Amino acid sequence: MTESKSNQAALTRPCVKCRAQEATLDSRSQPVCRDCFVKFISTKFIKQIDILGKKTRPAAGPSSGSSSGGPPTLTRRYLLGLSFGVSSTVLLHVLSENLESQLAKGRTAPFDLIVVHVDASSSLSREGADNSEAAAAAAEAVLNRYRARYPRFTFHNVPLSSSSSSTQSGNDSSEDALSLLSSSTTAPPTAASQSDLRAHRIRRILLASAARHNCQALLLGHSTTALAELTLAEAAKGRGFALPWLVGDGPAPPAPPSSGPQQPQVLVHHPLREALRKELVTYASLITDPSPLTDLISEPMRPGGDGTGSAEGTTTVVSYRDLSIEDVMTRYFAEVEASYPSVVANVARTAGKLVRRGGSGRDEEAAAAAAACELCGMPRDEDGDKRWRGELGIQEEGEQGTEGFAGQLRGRLCYGCERSVGG
Amino acid sequence: MARALCANCKTERAVIKRPKNHAKLCKGCFIQVFEDEVHHTITSSQLFHPGEKIAIGASGGKDSTVLASVLKTLNERHGYGLELVLLSIDEGIKGYRDDSLETVRRNAVQYDMPLKIVGYDELYGWTMDQVVETIGKKGNCTYCGVFRRQALDRGAKMLGIKHVVTGHNADDVAETVLMNLLRGDLARLSRSTSIVTGDSRSEVKRSKPLKYSYEKEIVLYAHHKKLDYFSTECIYSPEAFRGSARALVKQLERVRPTAILDIVRSGEDAARLVPGEEPSSCACLGQKAAAGVVVDDDVGGCGSQSGRTPGGEMAAMDKQLRDNEAHEGLEIDVTKTMAKGAVARGEKRDVPIRTGNASKGAPRQVLGNCKRCGYMSSQEICQACMLLEGLNKNRAKIQI
Ligand SMILES: [Zn+2]
Ligand SMILES: [Zn+2]
Ligand SMILES: [Zn+2]
Ligand SMILES: [Zn+2]
Numbered sequence: 001m002t003e004s005k006s007n008q009a010a011l012t013r014p015c016v017k018c019r020a021q022e023a024t025l026d027s028r029s030q031p032v033c034r035d036c037f038v039k040f041i042s043t044k045f046i047k048q049i050d051i052l053g054k055k056t057r058p059a060a061g062p063s064s065g066s067s068s069g070g071p072p073t074l075t076r077r078y079l080l081g082l083s084f085g086v087s088s089t090v091l092l093h094v095l096s097e098n099l100e101s102q103l104a105k106g107r108t109a110p111f112d113l114i115v116v117h118v119d120a121s122s123s124l125s126r127e128g129a130d131n132s133e134a135a136a137a138a139a140e141a142v143l144n145r146y147r148a149r150y151p152r153f154t155f156h157n158v159p160l161s162s163s164s165s166s167t168q169s170g171n172d173s174s175e176d177a178l179s180l181l182s183s184s185t186t187a188p189p190t191a192a193s194q195s196d197l198r199a200h201r202i203r204r205i206l207l208a209s210a211a212r213h214n215c216q217a218l219l220l221g222h223s224t225t226a227l228a229e230l231t232l233a234e235a236a237k238g239r240g241f242a243l244p245w246l247v248g249d250g251p252a253p254p255a256p257p258s259s260g261p262q263q264p265q266v267l268v269h270h271p272l273r274e275a276l277r278k279e280l281v282t283y284a285s286l287i288t289d290p291s292p293l294t295d296l297i298s299e300p301m302r303p304g305g306d307g308t309g310s311a312e313g314t315t316t317v318v319s320y321r322d323l324s325i326e327d328v329m330t331r332y333f334a335e336v337e338a339s340y341p342s343v344v345a346n347v348a349r350t351a352g353k354l355v356r357r358g359g360s361g362r363d364e365e366a367a368a369a370a371a372a373c374e375l376c377g378m379p380r381d382e383d384g385d386k387r388w389r390g391e392l393g394i395q396e397e398g399e400q401g402t403e404g405f406a407g408q409l410r411g412r413l414c415y416g417c418e419r420s421v422g423g
Numbered sequence: 424m425a426r427a428l429c430a431n432c433k434t435e436r437a438v439i440k441r442p443k444n445h446a447k448l449c450k451g452c453f454i455q456v457f458e459d460e461v462h463h464t465i466t467s468s469q470l471f472h473p474g475e476k477i478a479i480g481a482s483g484g485k486d487s488t489v490l491a492s493v494l495k496t497l498n499e500r501h502g503y504g505l506e507l508v509l510l511s512i513d514e515g516i517k518g519y520r521d522d523s524l525e526t527v528r529r530n531a532v533q534y535d536m537p538l539k540i541v542g543y544d545e546l547y548g549w550t551m552d553q554v555v556e557t558i559g560k561k562g563n564c565t566y567c568g569v570f571r572r573q574a575l576d577r578g579a580k581m582l583g584i585k586h587v588v589t590g591h592n593a594d595d596v597a598e599t600v601l602m603n604l605l606r607g608d609l610a611r612l613s614r615s616t617s618i619v620t621g622d623s624r625s626e627v628k629r630s631k632p633l634k635y636s637y638e639k640e641i642v643l644y645a646h647h648k649k650l651d652y653f654s655t656e657c658i659y660s661p662e663a664f665r666g667s668a669r670a671l672v673k674q675l676e677r678v679r680p681t682a683i684l685d686i687v688r689s690g691e692d693a694a695r696l697v698p699g700e701e702p703s704s705c706a707c708l709g710q711k712a713a714a715g716v717v718v719d720d721d722v723g724g725c726g727s728q729s730g731r732t733p734g735g736e737m738a739a740m741d742k743q744l745r746d747n748e749a750h751e752g753l754e755i756d757v758t759k760t761m762a763k764g765a766v767a768r769g770e771k772r773d774v775p776i777r778t779g780n781a782s783k784g785a786p787r788q789v790l791g792n793c794k795r796c797g798y799m800s801s802q803e804i805c806q807a808c809m810l811l812e813g814l815n816k817n818r819a820k821i822q823i
Binding site for chain 1: 606686
């Protein structure tokens with residue numbers, strides 16, 4: 001007792017965790033030192049990656065659901081969605097640290113990691129075709145810097161315009177909703193709709209890549225804050241039914257039949273789900289060896305629009321017309337996070353408790369797959385659709401847009417995607 | 424610059440762009456469509472049956488005035504066979520209700536409907552002024568809030584009416600959905616989206632026929648129909664979570680006007696995903712889950728949270744959550760050092776959050792009825808009766 005007292009006496013503001021070093025940071029309203037903060041973040045990460053590790057134990061019995069084709073995986077194989085933003089870059093870094101520390105102890109690598117960046121700089125419609133080559137080159141240059149820093153991992157750059165699913169098998173279903181949308185001359189008119197469709201498209205491309213690369217899980221960098229934003233943003237876009245699939249950890253919804261042959265099930269996990277966004281920003285700023293981690297990070301133009309959790313809010317509002325629902329949520333939660341961080345954490349935690357249901361059948365994979373939305377891939381709520389039309393007399397409204405793209409896809413999209421496609 | 428023609432009749436000039444679906448309509452068509460949609464809600468949800476006596480919770484504000492006007496119109500047009508009564512609550516705060524009650528009295532004449540004004544003194548034996556006299560200014564908001572929650576139901580019961588309709592609109596419901604997501608309150612999320620609340624255990628059923636109507640359209644409707652309403656907004660600020668959700672809904676609406684209905688839709692869908700809820704989307708089955716106390720009144724009046732500092736509610740919850748986390752951390756450390764394994768590690772997580780008045784955390788409330796007044800309550804004696812007991816003891820003391 002006396003000993004620890006004398007130790008503290010030497011410090012003006014001792015770290016509450018180790019009591020041995022000067023506190024230089026505030027963590028959840030407690031003064032901590034740099035080392036303890038870094039440990040705090042990695043502890044949160046390790047807890048989550050261990051949970052995933054248990055679910056994906058290689059060859060642990062019949063439950064390891066990857067036996068449909070190809071050789072059985074002997075190592076865990078994960079795919080990381082990298083947006084070049086803070087959160088996914090930090091996730092990449094802690095995954096690397098984790099791997100290196102295992103190797104340093106003489107153990108085998110706990111997982112293989114494939115990193116995929118979906119290049120969203122080309123737009124949904126084909127207006128941006130001229131720029132897309134330059135954009136691809138720019139993305140490739142950034143990726144090379146990541147490659148140099150994390151040589152153990154494999155990196156890929158996938159353009160947003162790539163078909164999410166059936167390319168590899170050669171099974172071209174011409175009715176694919178995504179190709180219909182990209183060939184459609186009428187791009188979604190508003191920033192909100194474009195941002196929504198882009199985010200969901202990125203998610204599907206990442207899932208398809210994970211399946212293609214025989215990965216057991218897709219890892220996304222979402223912080224607690226990003227998950228809270230996602231919860232309220234998807235609710236605001238009419239995807240309340242899909243919330244547990246989007247916000248929780250677990251299997252991705254079964255792919256719609258139109259997306260080609262049945263793919264092995266992929267888990268979606270968010271290993272940074274217990275860290276606040278501001279904590280990840282702090283963490284990134286503390287990693288300076290061999291060079292500042294922040295040098296790698298380039299936030300995408302549109303905060304929150306990349307579906308992998310991202311960006312600090314950009315500052316000035318141009319016009320509400322140019323904002324997306326995601327932008328509004330990013331701004332909103334930046335404020336809430338500053339004053340009430342635990343409220344933010346509680347949002348994501350609670351949304352994760354909602355029960356996953358698909359289609360009209362209960363938890364039945366086949367029913368869910370049949371009722372999956374052809375754009376976002378989330379389960380459609382057929383019961384809800386029926387009732388909603390009845391309640392609102394929405395038919396008249398729909399008739400306005402029956403020609404063209406929206407008409408062709410009627411009954412194949414979820415409520416949220418119908419909204420985005422229609423405007 | 425020729426104005427666009429009405430998308431509906433294609434003859435009149437369009438004067439309204441509907442926030443709901445961007446349709447441009449003339450005045451006549453807008454009024455017609457607005458009424459048709461409320462009619463649709465009423466019939467598809469089977470809200471009423473012929474001969475039913477309905478009390479319209481009337482505050483003199485725009486929502487309840489539009490509700491009364493539309494219901495009168497539809498009742499006559501479609502032969503619902505309803506007996507409509509205006510029901511207003513007077514908290515008994517000197518001068519406070521004068522203007523709004525005057526409006527309601529005029530409405531009663533305009534719509535040719537009977538009006539019943541029920542005072543807190545009739546309902547509880549106490550006016551708010553008397554409560555304040557007894558317990559002082561501090562804390563009287565608790566009383567007002569609790570009393571107000573039950574007032575419409577109790578008033579209806581006095582009149583022998585089993586169904587109260589309120590003027591809650593789509594904006595209110597959207598706000599409540601976001602608020603409950605924000606506060607992590609799944610139990611309330613599942614209740615709040617239901618068009619009908621109250622079940623066999625409650626003697627009075629409540630419904631909101633304007634649940635899908637935009638506040639903006641309600642204002643437009645009142646304007647174009649030249650309705651007589653009392654336009655002063657409630658002077659009390661809403662509690663922090665509701666206020667925050669309200670601001671958020673307004674921003675979302677600006678970015679994407681359909682967001683309000685989209686949130687309502689999300690709320691209805693997510694309500695069926697709350698653990699323990701029935702997956703059915705049928706309105707009549709939903710009623711069971713919907714049983715509960717309706718707090719979000721539009722009846723105006725004293726906000727139960729007015730004594731608080733803005734943000735107080737959120738700050739309190741944040742602190743409580745942090746304490747829980749710290750407690751949880753401690754628990755794990757202790758079990759570790761005692762090498763007892765994973766005792767109760769998981770269970771600690773779901774401890775309901777208790778933050779003074781904001782204690783809405785319990786995932787499953789067991790609802791019964793108050794032994795004294797019969798009102799739905801999760802306790803043996805409901806909150807109002809508890810407060811009354813305290814007040815009456817005080818009165819007895821004073822009289823001795
Ligand atoms: Zn320390
Ligand atoms: Zn969809
Ligand atoms: Zn017209
Ligand atoms: Zn009682």
